[in-house]
Amino acid sequence: MAPPVPLLAVRGSDGTSLLCGPPQCEQHSAFHRDSRVSRCLTFSRDGKLFSWCNGHNISVVRTSDASVVSTFDLPKTTFLEFSPLNNILVTWQPYSKTQDCPQGDANLQLWDVESGRLIKALYQKKVDAWCPSWSEDEKISVRSVSNELHFYENNDFNSIANKLHMQKVSDFSLSPGGQPSKVAVYVPGSKGAPSFVRLYQYPVLGGPTAALANKSFFKADRVSMQWNRRASAVLVTASTEVDKSGASYYGEQTLHYLSVNGETAVVQLAKGGPIYDVAWSPSSTEFCVVYGFMPAKATVFNLKCDPVFDFGTGPRNSAYYSPQGHLLVLAGFGNLRGQMEVWDVKKYKQVSKPQAPDATHFSWCPDGEHVVTATCSPRLRVSNGFKVWHYSGAVLHQWEAGAGSELWEVRWQPFPEGSFPERPIRYQAPANQLGTTQAPPTQAYRPPALRHLPPTSSGKLHEDEPPQDLRPGEKSLSKSALKNQRKREAKKASKELKPDPGSAPSPGSASTPGPAPVSSSQSEASSGDPEMDKKIKNLKKKLKAIEELKEQQAAGKVLQKNQLEKVQKEQQLLKELQELKL
Template identity: 85%
Template structure:
């Protein structure tokens, strides 16, 4: 068996006791080439490939090589609160809060771009807002862009003395430059005003003007702000549109909708199977699917393909976040914040659950670049008690644990990044990795029961919420879809009845049947005597009715989405299927 050699990963830890750089995982020890900085650090960062490490300790900004700790450059910038490297590590961007003084009533340029190797200042700019403070670069650094007074300024080859191009558009409030190299694309968001809808458009640099310049365009109402997420291949963008207030009063979180835009011009609204907030949206590193966590608690989580069709439904559970491993082969669904820290680890090749660990009070989660380990942490100021972090194997084993001493705080912990492909995908294990600290599996959840009922035996009808099991929505080898919710419920009843019979227990009492309504002669005539055939006929008629409604909407002048048009194109096929089933009766 060939053992795959992988590089060691550094783990920086920042807190009230200073900044340390550790070596891990699985064990985390002090990095031999980095001496802990006892001064309070305001910020830290790595270069994109992880070779450079920078931090500000309130006196100066230091940049060192991650491998041996040798100093690359030092900057006299005690007020720096944000740091970032350009993709190739050639430029260090520093930001400090914008201030005015009597000596400089205009304020000082608070955004600086430095040459990392020489330490020379390349450009000083004004950046009052902390939102979108850092310029965005293409991966090869040939293009960079920043938002200035509601328009986008483009620079080429890191020349900040001249603006190479501008995107003139009224009130551009957000943008996202595509990942990867050339050709670069940019997604821009313009909020609606005076009854006009908000919209997102995709452009390919340098073609930024004219009515036909946009690669794709999507307009929508109900949007106070948006989140723009490119996939890794820069072929599509997911737009989460949010309003601060839900006009219906149904949600504390406001209202959210999810939209899909592709660079080939296709757009769609992602149809969600449950009402409620959208908590998280995550692209798979493969760029061929994405996961959405949504709906009133217990929340649903669903994987969609690039046609915005659901592929796999994870059912319901206490979750509000989704994290793909860097290789994309594992997905973690987690419930942090006001939830109890339950994590569901899923094998995305088999759609099978690997483990279900629990990290109570966690405020931070991150995958190690090796795709084998994760870190969870409880950090201040989000939580000022029980500060510390744990490093886990994805099978649920805790490999390393550190708790902050009494009176001290943990502010930040993260992984050293690595270039894509540094860590190959490894076969997924289902047996917990060995550990002296053991594993923390989530206890089975129990429904709330009023005090007056607690002395009585628990019954299935006492559940507060109807739990939905995971469901594979892909078509199987026979062309049939997986079991419906009703079929799954009946299957569970049969299994419970069979188990009770084997154990010699009395069979569970059947649930009372709903009061039947009079059946018309036409309904009796459509019955084939085969429940499965009747179910197929009913589903086909339901789909055809939905298509009729879409045709009426189209006739009234409504512009339909791509997925709705695709649904209409299936009408002839559905009619043939219905005719065949009815002939066979």
């Protein structure tokens, strides 16, 4: 049975459309493009339903044949979301007050998808965490209400089944999957007390003794909490608005690890600077962190928070695992030039290195074979459009917004886990491609007088660190050892690029033919006479010094009188060396 073809939803100033996914990306045959300006759109979690608001009403249709399921007269809706089993559609519109209604209308509404009946209307003034969180089986749902977490069971929102009351609870994250549900809660520190994150398992809530794990820390104005797919551990990125040391414009970040078995740790990072991105592998056994002052490092850690593989340094600030977890994209978007590094995670081998300049959006297709990059407004109001890529670097489809048009959003249709099996990784681009956009090699500036000489590492303001396998049994090099290794490699390359004095002169060459000297890099053949070997070694040393002087002279350096005399003796020394060998 052939795998399904994912849809790509496109929203912009020209309306809303559904495209049948890669590689053709043609218009969905049953879905007619809505030319009205769309405020928002969303897919259901299994991808069977699609909903959007066009400023007049909300429509819910089936993605298979675009048949209408229900419509809602809610023209001001700004956000939409389906519950995991498609029973409820959640809508949010900005909170407002009127003279007739001084307390304002309930702006968070929960609707029955099939019947269109209003289940519950709630107040949600802030847009942060506007949508309730559900467990995968919809048995538990939770939302934050003024320093409390309210838990509901079986979609009964008329009665609160349980509460978690903690002073100044400002954020929470419900675990993915079904029962038993777990929740991570964050309480910011005050009056010198540290901030903390605690893990609880529903319905046992409240008090430090009931917590599965507890991690306290300072320097946290806000946090980002990410569960792995198995709901066995959570990563907490703690951030401050201002770095008091003045080292970073982005504030200061630390990364903490909490496991449901009670283990906690601070993830030790090998380079100072901001933490740009943290991504769990779909396998739930490792995670990738992009961090450090530019050029940033990227490192994969295991569940013991030990580094497994270091990708070295480069212009990157984000990491994206494929849905199957077999590929990892390290990218530099935003204020960077859009370089993408595609890595085979099992072999830790780079597959491709395409470039998507000015991209403001990146997402993996559920098939794990394709990605989409887009330049969207209002982040960038020029050159709006999107590209669909194969992970090998080939551009399969490209669309650009016309003059006066804007692109606002692109979104892949989701699919249940296991819909697309993992395929063998291909290192060659497919045949049906529009072209590839590989990142051009970057080199440090070199003055004209030095461009004919082999490059050396000393000419760079900073040295990019190479990838390094840190798994057990692999050789781990220290920073100084890596530096010495690069010096040796540069010296070796320099010797290989030197012209061989013994090579035959080209036709018309003005150089005087002479016996070929033996370079010092060649193996020394003993003559059996120690005195003779010593003389040969001294002659080779003098000839090597003359070669270096000639290179300096060619680079534009003015030689002194004694140095010029040395150069003039080259033929004499070559003759002596030849006679000694004979």
